[in-house]
Amino acid sequence: MKKRWTIRELYLAFLAISLLIFGTYSMFFSNEAEDYASKIYKVNSNIIKTEQINKSPLTFKAYTKDDSNQFYFVTFTEAVGYQSTIEVMTITNKEGNVEQVEVIKQGETPVFFDKIESAKFFDRFIGLSIFEPIYMYNAEGYPGSSEGTSTDNKVDAIGGATISSVAITKAVNDGTVLVADKNFDENVVNPFYKFKFGLNELALLFIYIIAAISVYIKGINKYRKWILLYTAIIIGFKFNKFVTFGMLHSFFSGNWPALNNISWDLLILGTMGLILITGKNLYCSWVCPFGAAQEVILKFGGLKQIKLNSKLVKLFRLIPPTLAYLALMIVFYTNKTQSLAYDPFGAIFNLTALPIMWISLPILIFISLFQYRFYCTYFCPIGLTLNLIAKLRNKGVKLWKKEKVKA
Amino acid sequence: MEKREGKSITIKDIILSFLILLIMVFQITLILQNSGFVSY
Numbered sequence: 001m002k003k004r005w006t007i008r009e010l011y012l013a014f015l016a017i018s019l020l021i022f023g024t025y026s027m028f029f030s031n032e033a034e035d036y037a038s039k040i041y042k043v044n045s046n047i048i049k050t051e052q053i054n055k056s057p058l059t060f061k062a063y064t065k066d067d068s069n070q071f072y073f074v075t076f077t078e079a080v081g082y083q084s085t086i087e088v089m090t091i092t093n094k095e096g097n098v099e100q101v102e103v104i105k106q107g108e109t110p111v112f113f114d115k116i117e118s119a120k121f122f123d124r125f126i127g128l129s130i131f132e133p134i135y136m137y138n139a140e141g142y143p144g145s146s147e148g149t150s151t152d153n154k155v156d157a158i159g160g161a162t163i164s165s166v167a168i169t170k171a172v173n174d175g176t177v178l179v180a181d182k183n184f185d186e187n188v189v190n191p192f193y194k195f196k197f198g199l200n201e202l203a204l205l206f207i208y209i210i211a212a213i214s215v216y217i218k219g220i221n222k223y224r225k226w227i228l229l230y231t232a233i234i235i236g237f238k239f240n241k242f243v244t245f246g247m248l249h250s251f252f253s254g255n256w257p258a259l260n261n262i263s264w265d266l267l268i269l270g271t272m273g274l275i276l277i278t279g280k281n282l283y284c285s286w287v288c289p290f291g292a293a294q295e296v297i298l299k300f301g302g303l304k305q306i307k308l309n310s311k312l313v314k315l316f317r318l319i320p321p322t323l324a325y326l327a328l329m330i331v332f333y334t335n336k337t338q339s340l341a342y343d344p345f346g347a348i349f350n351l352t353a354l355p356i357m358w359i360s361l362p363i364l365i366f367i368s369l370f371q372y373r374f375y376c377t378y379f380c381p382i383g384l385t386l387n388l389i390a391k392l393r394n395k396g397v398k399l400w401k402k403e404k405v406k407a
Numbered sequence: 408m409e410k411r412e413g414k415s416i417t418i419k420d421i422i423l424s425f426l427i428l429l430i431m432v433f434q435i436t437l438i439l440q441n442s443g444f445v446s447y
Contacts, residue, residue, distance in 0.1 A: 110441055309420045316427050323434050330442045339442035342434050354440055354447050360433045363426060371423075378427050379434060 011318065015325045019332075026332040027253065036060070039089060040074050043102050047072070057178060062091070072099060073183060075175030079192075080257035080264070081167035082108050083246025084337045088171035092130055092179050096186075101125040101172055107246065107337030111352050112161045121165060124155040130176035131184070133191045134169060141200055142166045143260055144173070144192040160352050166192075170258075193260055200239040201262045204287075207231055208270050211286035215278045225299050228292040236289025236349045243267050243283060245324070245340040245381045249331065271386065279394045281386040284376060290345050291376050291383075294368040301369045308371075316378050324381040343382070344375065 005013075037050045040062050048065040052058070058076040073092045078085050084107030091100040101122040106113060128134050135146035135154040139162050146154045157165040170192035180186040210227055214220045220227075235241050241263055250256070251268050259265065271283040284291050298305070308316075323342065330339040347353030347361050367374045376383050439445040 110443075306419055306423065308423050309416055312416075312420055312424055316424070319427070319431050323431070323438065326435065327438045327442075330438065330444075334442060336442065339438045341441050342437040354437060356433050356436050356440065356447070360430055360437075363430060367423070367426060379430065 008314070008318065012321060015321055019325060019328055022329060022332045026335065036076055039076075039104055040091075043089065044072075044091065044100065050074070054178065054182065057174060059175070059178065059182075070094070073179045075179060076104070077171040077174040079167040079171040079174070080250055080255055080261070081106065081164040082112060082161075083244045083250070083341060084108055085250065085255045086164065086167050086171060088168055088175070090125075090172050090175040092176060096130045096180065096184055098125045098128045098130065098134075098172070098176065101168070103168065106164075107331075107340075108161075108164050109246075109341035109346060109352075110338055111354055112164055112346065112350075115161045115352070116158050116164055116168070119158050121155070121158055121168070125172060128153050128155070130180045131186050131188065133188055134173055134176065135191060136166055136169050138162075139166055141196070141198040143194055143196050144170060145196075160350055167257075193258055195260045195262070197262060200241060201266065203234050203239055204241050204263060204266050207235060207287050208266060208274070211282040212274060212278070214282070214286060215280060225296070227286070228296050228299075231287065231292035232289050232296050235287065236293060236345075240349045241267065242289050242345050242349070243271060243382050244343060244345065245327070245385075246337050248382065248385050249328075249337055249340055272389070275386065275390045275393055279390060279397065281383070281390045283386055284380075284383045288376075288382070290343075290348060291373055291380075293348070294364075294373050294375060297365065297368040298370070298372060303370045305372060306370045313377075319378050320380060320384040323379065324384055327381070340381075343380070 036058055037052075037060065040047055040050055040060060044062070046064045046066060047062045049063040050060045051063075053061050060074040062072045062074050064070045064072070071094055073094075075090045075092075076087065077090065078087045080086075085105075086103055086108065087105040089102045089104050090098065093099050103122070125134065132151065132153050133144075135149060135151055136142060136144045137146045137154040137156045138159070139145045139157040140147050142162065144166060155165075155169055170190075173190045173192055177188045177190045180188045207227075207230070210220065247264070247268055251272075257264050271287070274280070274282045286292075327339045327342060331337050344353070344357055344361055344364060347357045353361075364375050371377075436445065440447045
């Protein structure tokens with residue numbers, strides 16, 4: 001008998017197909033050739049001539065109009081920040097000091113990036129030497145942190161936007177290290193590529209091990225309440241580690257950070273690895289601190305669950321794909337990833353959000369008192385994506401096994 | 408999961424549905440604000 005499609009299935013198929021078409025189009029066909037030289041003229045009106053001296057990372061020699069002997073080195077480098085790739089332009093003078101740092105492209109959550117701009121973070125690089133690494137102050141546990149190094153060549157991270165600050169500083173170092181090496185014959189080691197396994201990576205690794213064990217040892221569920229409390233407090237409030245929609249977008253569009261970003265490796269590669277191995281979305285059930293917080297509120301609150309009518313549940317389950325569709329379409333159209341940051345994680349764990357999120361958050365927490373994982377069920381784009389991947393993985397494995405039996 | 412079989416819609420369903428739709432509107436506003444289409 002021929003299977004008839006329901007309206008629900010048709011709607012979801014429409015979302016998926018149009019996303020696929022527009023995603024492919026924006027990835028392969030709408031890439032305008034970027035004119036980097038013009039960006040240099042734009043930020044420094046004193047420059048009259050540029051000459052490309054290196055391809056990767058892109059480096060220019062830029063000559064000024066006031067003094068024919070004066071020139072700058074300009075590098076274009078990038079690093080993965082909180083939820084996007086940040087492109088940085090670094091201008092160095094011929095004495096080996098940083099003259100100017102500008103971010104030319106980024107897709108960080110606007111409220112976080114506003115903090116960096118209003119604190120004039122880029123000005124903190126001016127005058128620093130390129131003959132030694134530029135370290136990050138007030139960023140304990142992050143690669144490139146100045147802890148344990150006595151140096152004045154450092155910039156102060158912006159509180160509440162540490163990940164973006166670290167990414168910008170890493171990108172600046174990528175540029176200055178190259179200029180020092182190629183033009184001054186000074187070998188500087190970029191500290192942002194050193195592997196650092198600190199307490200927060202350990203805390204994260206611990207919960208991933210628990211998640212993996214839970215598949216094989218069911219008895220662990222007896223302690224679920226306490227493990228989730230650990231996830232919410234330690235992973236969420238203490239270390240602010242969670243997967244964002246922007247991170248997943250970076251992963252799928254191939255913008256991966258350096259491998260020494262162990263938190264990113266664990267959160268993204270660990271999550272994907274667990275799905276591929278076990279066929280289960282263990283991130284949502286054990287690692288996500290917001291999911292854990294909601295479940296903890298329900299479990300410790302002890303209130304009776306209110307059950308929503310099943311027809312309404314089915315209808316409202318269309319909200320996550322619809323929201324994700326809207327956000328992704330905007331990304332494909334504008335080429336900026338800011339619209340992906342509509343989750344409440346930054347608000348609850350970093351205490352940074354737009355007013356509208358501050359209004360939503362108490363409602364979300366209140367309903368969690370008598371609804372099982374309210375946000376996860378009706379809004380979360382991360383759960384939606386990971387469940388989809390798990391589904392595809394399981395379908396693939398099933399098909400593969402079928403073929404094997406046939407053969 | 409928190410499904411309940413049955414055809415009748417109760418007052419609890421109406422309140423909860425209202426809150427879900429409210430948060431949905433907030434989420435859409437947030438997406439538009441973050442992308443710069445709507446100012447904040």
